Amino acid sequence: MSQLKTSDVLIIGGGIQGASAAYHLAQRGVCVAVVEKDTVSRHASGVNAGGVRLLGRHVAEVELSLESMRRWHQLDDELDADTGFRARSLINIAADEKDLETLAQREVQMHQLGYFHEVRLDQPELRERLPFVAPHCVGGVVSESDGYAIPFHATQAFCHAAKRLGAQFYEGQQVEQIRRVGDSWLVTTATERFQAEHLINCAGAWGDLVSVMMGDNVPMSYSAPMLMITTRMPHFATPVVGAVSRPLSFKQFENGTVLIGGGAKGFADRTANRTRLDYKLIANGAKNAIDFFPIMRTASVNRMWSGLEGYMPDNLPVLGKSARAEKAYHAFAFSAHGFQLGPVVGEVLADLVTTGETRFDLEPLRVNRYERKVL
Amino acid sequence: MSTEPLKQDSYDIAIIGAGPAGMSAAVTACAAGASVVVLDDKPHAGGQIYRGVDHSPLETPDTLGEDYIKGQALTKAFAQSGAEHLRGVNVWHVGDNGEVLLSEQGKTRRLTATQLIIANGAMERPFPIPGWHLPGVMSAGSAQVMLKSDGLVIDDAVFVGTGPLLYLIVAQYIRLGVPVKAVVDTTPKENYLNAAKVGLGVARMPKMLLKGLGLLREIRRAGVPFYRCAEALEVLGDEQATGIRFSAGGQHHEIEASRVFLHQGVIPNLNITRALGLEHHWCEQQLCWKPNLNVWGRSSLAHVAVVGDASGIVGADGAHIMGRIAALMQLESLGFIDKDQRNEQARAGFAQLASMQRFRAFIDALYRPMDAHRIPQQDATVVCRCEERSVADLKAGFALGGKLPDQLKSQTRCGMGPCQGRMCGHTVSELLGQWNEQPVSEIGYYRLRSPMRLLALEELGAFSELAPSHANAKPEVQS
Numbered sequence: 001m002s003q004l005k006t007s008d009v010l011i012i013g014g015g016i017q018g019a020s021a022a023y024h025l026a027q028r029g030v031c032v033a034v035v036e037k038d039t040v041s042r043h044a045s046g047v048n049a050g051g052v053r054l055l056g057r058h059v060a061e062v063e064l065s066l067e068s069m070r071r072w073h074q075l076d077d078e079l080d081a082d083t084g085f086r087a088r089s090l091i092n093i094a095a096d097e098k099d100l101e102t103l104a105q106r107e108v109q110m111h112q113l114g115y116f117h118e119v120r121l122d123q124p125e126l127r128e129r130l131p132f133v134a135p136h137c138v139g140g141v142v143s144e145s146d147g148y149a150i151p152f153h154a155t156q157a158f159c160h161a162a163k164r165l166g167a168q169f170y171e172g173q174q175v176e177q178i179r180r181v182g183d184s185w186l187v188t189t190a191t192e193r194f195q196a197e198h199l200i201n202c203a204g205a206w207g208d209l210v211s212v213m214m215g216d217n218v219p220m221s222y223s224a225p226m227l228m229i230t231t232r233m234p235h236f237a238t239p240v241v242g243a244v245s246r247p248l249s250f251k252q253f254e255n256g257t258v259l260i261g262g263g264a265k266g267f268a269d270r271t272a273n274r275t276r277l278d279y280k281l282i283a284n285g286a287k288n289a290i291d292f293f294p295i296m297r298t299a300s301v302n303r304m305w306s307g308l309e310g311y312m313p314d315n316l317p318v319l320g321k322s323a324r325a326e327k328a329y330h331a332f333a334f335s336a337h338g339f340q341l342g343p344v345v346g347e348v349l350a351d352l353v354t355t356g357e358t359r360f361d362l363e364p365l366r367v368n369r370y371e372r373k374v375l
Numbered sequence: 376m377s378t379e380p381l382k383q384d385s386y387d388i389a390i391i392g393a394g395p396a397g398m399s400a401a402v403t404a405c406a407a408g409a410s411v412v413v414l415d416d417k418p419h420a421g422g423q424i425y426r427g428v429d430h431s432p433l434e435t436p437d438t439l440g441e442d443y444i445k446g447q448a449l450t451k452a453f454a455q456s457g458a459e460h461l462r463g464v465n466v467w468h469v470g471d472n473g474e475v476l477l478s479e480q481g482k483t484r485r486l487t488a489t490q491l492i493i494a495n496g497a498m499e500r501p502f503p504i505p506g507w508h509l510p511g512v513m514s515a516g517s518a519q520v521m522l523k524s525d526g527l528v529i530d531d532a533v534f535v536g537t538g539p540l541l542y543l544i545v546a547q548y549i550r551l552g553v554p555v556k557a558v559v560d561t562t563p564k565e566n567y568l569n570a571a572k573v574g575l576g577v578a579r580m581p582k583m584l585l586k587g588l589g590l591l592r593e594i595r596r597a598g599v600p601f602y603r604c605a606e607a608l609e610v611l612g613d614e615q616a617t618g619i620r621f622s623a624g625g626q627h628h629e630i631e632a633s634r635v636f637l638h639q640g641v642i643p644n645l646n647i648t649r650a651l652g653l654e655h656h657w658c659e660q661q662l663c664w665k666p667n668l669n670v671w672g673r674s675s676l677a678h679v680a681v682v683g684d685a686s687g688i689v690g691a692d693g694a695h696i697m698g699r700i701a702a703l704m705q706l707e708s709l710g711f712i713d714k715d716q717r718n719e720q721a722r723a724g725f726a727q728l729a730s731m732q733r734f735r736a737f738i739d740a741l742y743r744p745m746d747a748h749r750i751p752q753q754d755a756t757v758v759c760r761c762e763e764r765s766v767a768d769l770k771a772g773f774a775l776g777g778k779l780p781d782q783l784k785s786q787t788r789c790g791m792g793p794c795q796g797r798m799c800g801h802t803v804s805e806l807l808g809q810w811n812e813q814p815v816s817e818i819g820y821y822r823l824r825s826p827m828r829l830l831a832l833e834e835l836g837a838f839s840e841l842a843p844s845h846a847n848a849k850p851e852v853q854s
Contacts, residue, residue: 039782040776041785153785156775160775230832231793231829276470277825279476279825279835279838281839283835283838284836284839286832286833286838287837287839289832290832290836296832297833299831299832299833300831301830301831301832301835302793302795303824303826304824304826
C-alpha cells in the first residue's frame with residue numbers, strides 16, 4: 001500500500017464540476033486533491049453537446065445559471081485558457097400556436113419572479129435571426145447571453161488552472177471504499193489511500209454509488225443521451241437552436257459542422273464504461289432537424305455517440321451538503337444540463353467547504369429531497 | 376447496379392465483405408444448409424484482390440496476372456452457393472447484439488443474424504511523409520482500383536514505397552504499355568538480412584517468392600528508373616505535388632512528377648472491429664492493430680468472427696482458408712455440423728495456414744516499413760489529412776495532456792474529420808507510444824463509432840419509426 005495522501009479536501013470525480021471545485025478551492029489556498037476513475041473529462045463533461053444555456057432553466061436553477069453565465073463570459077480570461085466559449089444566443093423555436101401559448105405562460109412566470117433574460121420573438125424576428133428556419137415555425141424565445149463551448153477544452157481548462165494553483169489530480173483511481181474515521185475521511189482505491197477533512201462527490205453518472213458510500217441514499221438513474229455531428233456545411237445558423245416542444249437541439253460550429261442533440265437516450269452500461277445507441281430513436285433527431293431547417297437535408301452524419309449521465313427523477317441535480325454525513329458535499333446527477341453550471345458549482349462548493357454556507361437557495365436540490373416521498 | 380430485395384430480415388450468418396474470405400465463408404456455410412447473407416459495397420463480388428474479375432473493363436484482363444484471374448473460380452462458386460448477396464450496400468452499423476444497419480440505394484435497412492463474420496479486408500497503411508497530403512499524391516491501391524474497375528491508368532507517375540502490391544501495379548502498368556516515370560523503392564537494406572533470417576520456410580513456397588522476384592525483374596527489364604533503399608522522402612509542391620525528393624545510394628535525387636503513388640503495405644481495416652468494441656492487440660510483426668481471435672477466427676464476442684486481412688494481413692489464399700475455417704466453427708455453433716465434422720473438414724486448412732505463416736513472416740520482415748515512414752518526426756508533416764493536423768499540432772496537444780488517442784483527438788481535432796481517425800489511427804498510436812515512451816500496446820486506438828462511413832442525415836431521418844409528434848414530448852437535454 002502506498003503512502004497516505006492527505007489534503008484538506010478530496011473531490012471524487014474529474015468532470016467539470018470536480019475540476020471547477022478544485023479550481024475554486026485551490027484559489028482560496030485550500031489544499032485539494034481530485035481522484036478520477038478514468039481520465040479527466042472522460043465522460044459526460046468531455047463528450048456532451050457543449051450548450052451553455054440559461055434559456056428555459058427550471059426556476060430552481062435560474063439564479064445559479066445566471067451567475068454561471070456571468071462567469072462563462074469571462075472564463076477564458078479567468079482560467080487563461082481557450083474553453084471554446086462563443087456567445088451566440090440560444091433560440092427555442094415555436095412550431096405552432098400551442099408552443100406560443102406555452103411561451104406566453106413561461107414569460108408571465110419569469111416576469112413575476114423578476115427575470116427578464118428570456119425574450120419572445122414573433123415570426124419575422126425569428127426569421128431575421130434564423131433565415132433558414134422552416135416556414136411553419138411561428139416564433140420563439142431567445143436568451144442573448146447563451147452560446148456554446150467545447151466541453152473537453154472547458155473541463156481541461158479548469159483542471160489546468162487548478163493544477164497551476166497546486167491542486168493534485170489522480171487519474172485511473174477508482175474509489176473502492178469510503179470511511180469516516182474520527183474527524184476525517186479515508187478513501188481507498190486499488191493502489192492509493194487518501195485522507196481529507198472534507199469530501200466532495202462530483203461522480204456524475206456514478207454519483208449515487210459514491211453517495212451511498214458517504215451515507216446518503218439517492219434515487220438516481222443513469223442513461224446515455226445521444227448526439228451526432230455532421231460534416232462541414234455552409235454557414236446557415238449563428239444562434240444555438242432548440243424547440244419549445246420537440247426533442248431538437250443543434251448548433252453550427254465555426255468550422256461548419258452541426259451538432260444535433262435533443263435528449264433521446266441510448267443504453268448505458270456504466271460498469272463497462274460503454275454505451276449503445278438506439279438508432280431508431282436518434283433518427284428522430286435527424287428528422288426534426290430537417291423539419292425545422294430544410295437545408296439540413298444536404299447534411300451528412302459523421303459520428304454518433306453518447307456519454308454516461310446521471311439523472312434525478314425531477315431532472316434537477318443534487319447540489320449541497322450531505323444530509324447525514326459531516327463535512328461531505330454533493331454535486332452530481334445534473335440530468336444532462338450541468339455543463340453550463342460548472343463555473344458556479346465550483347464556487348458554491350468552495351463556499352460550503354470554507355464558510356459552511358452559500359448565497360444560493362439549494363433547498364430544491366438537496367440530496368434527501370425524495371425521502372419519505374412517494375415517487 | 377442491381378440490388379436484389381431482402382428475402383428475409385434475419386439469417387443464421389451475416390458476412391460483411393465479398394472478398395476471398397467472405398466468399399469462401401459463404402460457400403462453406405451455404406453448403407451445410409445455413410441461411411447466409413453477404414453484404415458488400417461493390418457492384419460485384421471479388422473484394423480488392425479480385426475486384427471486377429468477372430466484369431473487367433479491360434479487353435485482356437489476364438495481363439493483370441494469374442493471381443487475379445484465379446479469383447474467377449471462387450466468384451463462380453460463390454454465385455452458385457445460394458448465399459444472398461446484397462451488392463452495392465454500405466454497412467454503417469454493426470451492433471454487438473447482432474444488428475446490422477445498411478444503406479441500400481439511399482435507404483437504411485436493418486437485418487439481424489445469429490452469427491457474424493467480418494471480412495472487410497485491409498486498407499493501405501498511411502505513409503505520412505512531408506507533402507503526402509498534397510493533391511496529386513495517391514495510393515498505389517487507388518491506382519489498382521482505377522485499373523480494375525474503370526480501366527483507367529495514369530501516365531508518367533512515380534511509384535514510391537515498398538511491398539508486393541507496389542511492384543504488382545507497376546508491372547501491370549508496364550504490361551499495358553503505360554509509361555512509368557520511376558520506382559522509388561523504400562525497402563531498407565537491413566530488411567533483406569532480417570528476412571533471410573526468418574526465411575527458413577520459404578523453400579516450401581518457391582512459387583510465391585519467384586513470382587515476387589519476377590515482378591521486380593519485369594520492372595527493371597522495361598527500363599523504368601529504379602532507385603533502391605530510398606529514404607528522407609519528401610513530396611514537393613505547395614498547392615499540388617510537383618515532384619519527389621529523396622536520397623538513395625548516398626546521393627540526393629529529385630524527380631519532377633505531378634502524380635505520385637505511395638504504398639508501404641496494407642493493414643487490417645478496423646472500422647467495424649473497433650466500433651464493435653472487440654478486443655485488439657498490437658502486432659509487432661505486422662506493425663498494426665489486430666482483433667484478438669482464437670484459431671477459428673472467433674473474436675472476444677462469441678458470435679463474431681473476423682477473417683481474412685481484417686484479422687491481420689494474410690493475403691488472398693490465407694483469407695480463403697480462414698473464411699472456410701470460421702464458417703465451419705459457426706456451423707458447429709449453430710448445430711449444422713458436429714465437432715468431429717468441423718475438425719475433420721478444417722484439418723487441411725489449418726495445415727495450409729501454418730505453412731503460409733512462415734512465408735508471411737518472411738514477407739513481413741522483407742517489406743517492414745521503416746520507422747521514419749510510419750512515425751513522422753518533422754513538425755510540418757501532416758498526420759490527420761481531414762483536419763490538417765501536423766506533427767507540431769499534435770505535439771502541442773500532447774503537452775496539454777493529450778496522452779492517449781481519444782484525449783489527443785479531443786484536444787486537437789486530429790481524427791475528428793470525415794474519416795474519423797480511420798486513416799491516422801495507426802500513426803497516432805505509434806507517435807504517442809514514442810512520446811509517452813511506452814509500448815504501442817499500452818496506448819490503444821481511437822474509440823470508433825457508427826456510422827462506419829458518412830450517412831446522409833435525410834436517410835437517417837427516414838429510418839425513424841416514430842412521427843415527431845409521438846416522440847419525447849419535451850426536450851430535457853439541451854446542454
